[in-house]
Amino acid sequence: MNPFSVEGKSVLITGASRGIGQALAQAFRDQGAHVYGCGTRAESIAWMAQEAESRDVPGGSLTGEVLNVTEPGAAAAVIARIIEKRGRLDCLINNAGIASNTPAMGFKEDEMEAIIDTNFKGAFRTCQAYYRAQRRQGGTIINVASILGLVGGPLASVYCGTKGAVIQLTRALTTEWSSNNFRINALAPGFTDTDMTEMIKKRPAVLEKMLEAIPMRRMGRPEDMVGAALFLASDASAYMTGQVIVVDGGVTAM
Template structure:
């Protein structure tokens, strides 16, 4: 297989939730490999660190503000990117939040916020992208979770939102294939970010969790870069409606 299939040089890519964690790792990786990466955070201060990064100086990492909770935020940003590059080659919906609250104790505001960011935010961005490029085609990568495939305590709403993202991915892949759009998802397992701090702070909980992973470790954010590169490149040109699981074998147990 030719390595040119994996070439992402100068592809214009927008990724939400890029200020930290998985999004940060993916944004830096894609920019290092030649893509024009628009790395979005919800607040100006959350992306300020990018302005002093060498990839920004080299013109490949572009910090931008996008609040996925706002109706027009994604649409406005997508049009700005298209005005510079003529098209947006890939949209990565990565923004997400989680809690570790019992189902009976979660507050209505927290539930609405999680649904708004994890599911509605991704859906709004997909809509905006399709409307902007329905005559040209496009490529969407939705960051889901293995908790959209399996259940776990203290994450009822989070599991629900990620399950919704997976089903949305499949539905849009079918509906938009005729317009040249590919829509896929990545389902990470437990990743070493601040979203899993509640697990890492309790040694007994951490040890119990690691027992459910055949590789006996949490993922690093960088472990998600390979699957993302594949889906963002022409190597996956005939792949749509799929969920790539990156979990160290957890869902094989």
């Protein structure tokens, strides 16, 4: 048996409507996993049904689920439906997240709360719901953080805070849950070409400065995150828990 395989595994991915989440959903499906990709609105995940009709992938499947991680109880309901159908949920990938380009002194209360509710509280609620549902079987959690949870950055104070919190949550849950056959790791992408970095791409001077800070001299692509995620979800990482895997083109090496 290939220890790197995710074939036949059931995987829930939050924030799967676009960007990194979409790339992960497609890749896990292509590798034979049964993927449940979540978005906050039905129209944001409609592409999953369209792909299911037009693309034949032996063994794998991709199903869309509407889930707003800021709503208490919402993740538990989705997880319960998946387990009722599949019998288990092998892996949870917490990818839902939002950002802003607001100076630290410019934050309004509602903007700050929205980022905290989605990035940290949403991830924590979903982890709790998954652990509660899978406690007897164990499972794997991958929390998508960011290198901005490890280093600071301008116009990202609350985002940095929430991603740092996600990394520490990963470590804390490891100390509590790993003895019950759970593995909890974090994936920390660097500057990645998604909607979240759209404002940077519209400012050539800022983009040039950012690229100079990346040893590989390019932004990451969503698909650059796939290999690390597949590894963390597979049996090849069976003795890894509480770790932060950085995929950033070398930024944090400097």
